[in-house]
Amino acid sequence: MPHDINDLRFFVTITESGSLAEAARRLDVTPSAVSQRLQQLELHLGTQLAHRSTRRFSLTEEGELFHAGAVALLADLGALVDTVRERSGDVAGTLHVCGPLGFGRHYLAGAIADFHTQHPKLMVSLTLSDVVSAAQANRFDLIVHIGSLLDSSMVAYPIAPNSRLVCASPRYLARRTAPREPKELAQHDCIVLRENHEDVTLWRFRKRRTEAAVRVPAILSTNDGEVAREWALEGKGVIVRSEWDVAESLASGRLVRLLPDWRLPDADVVALIASRAGLSARVKLFLSFLQARFKPQPPWRQ
Template identity: 80%
Template structure:
């Protein structure tokens, strides 16, 4: 039987990675090293845990049972260690945090730096990506997410309110009259952000009981929100962006909000936590820290 708990954590990592290549990337080792270690684990157990190739990793029936048992055991062990350390007032261990690129750079990274200063014995790993999947629930202790999330087992905790605005630079509006109704946007140059597989050229508006949906022409598009905003600042067209990202530009006059009488679906900032197990003490503490940091109003509304 394996006697090293790192073997068990290793098995959980490669199982949740979906392939040996991805597991090697996450563990920062070679794929051959991952395969060799898995063979040793199987030999010690006397059973095959998975069918695998370079691109595919599929658990056997025994592997499924072993994985479920190991996940439960590690969760119980981690919870016990957290409770024991909490009795001494220590916050230690590793906190795995995920978040979106732009918001992560501007707000999440500074928050983590301050949190770590309060708890220097804690190790924090931050991964930034604008693509969130259900599998990420097992990779991270907490994920900061903006906007709606598709079907997921993760539980959302509110962090901060965040509206979305349609904006353009004064230089663009000097050439093109500002839209008076959402339908007018169909005649404008529009900049769209490709993210989360959404229908990004269909913009939906609401005013009291009225609703309007307009298909905008995507003159420029990018998967990077900072690029989309910079194009708008350069007068290239109309952009739909989160309040947190454009509040400073609106306040300075570098961008102008359009259609202020109409609202778009909010994209609030939330913390996502896997719902099938209880939160560790360090995750609870970090969640409370984030919520307090963005209250009573987030920075973009102060």
């Protein structure tokens, strides 16, 4: 057995960091100190846990086994501590949350600040990223996600409704006639957002029982939603954006909704959690807080 629980936390940290240099940054020590501690752990266990070089770090078969066991043991320990604290009415520890960049800045950051005010003993770590791999997902207690779900192993809890809307600015519409049917978008200047590994130039519409799919010409593309919206506001072209992001611009008249009788696939806001079983008290509290915050209507529909 390792000397203490800190050995397990150490090994999980360096594994999830992907390199000794990144692990050293997260642990606030030197890379040589990380390497030395890893060597001591391997000597104690009597086996090599990882292959490492200056740029590469990968686990051996024994390292994979040890990492999986360490993650499970730390999760069980965390759940046990949470259960004891919950019985005493105390919620503490660290809550690791991930969310999309734009939505995170506009809505999630403020929600976390208010949640922390209610639970000051709780530490909250927020990571904003529009791309989260399956391996990275394991680092978080809860991931706020918008749009289609790619990882079916995670459980999705509803947070707020969110539609996708086709929009353009009055400046653009002054020089181009607004489309009356989705197929007409093929002749328009379109701005596309690269996200969630979707086919971003294929826009799918539905009107009652009628479906339409159109391949749009992407005159501009970006992986940043705010950039796409700004381009549209400047009159560069037509965009498809989440309701939460364009509601204010639509209300002020800076953007105009196109094809209002046609619907695109919804992109509801959900919370992704690894499993239904064994949710800690802090995760349950934060999930309930988020769900209540966006009811009965989210801010973009008020």
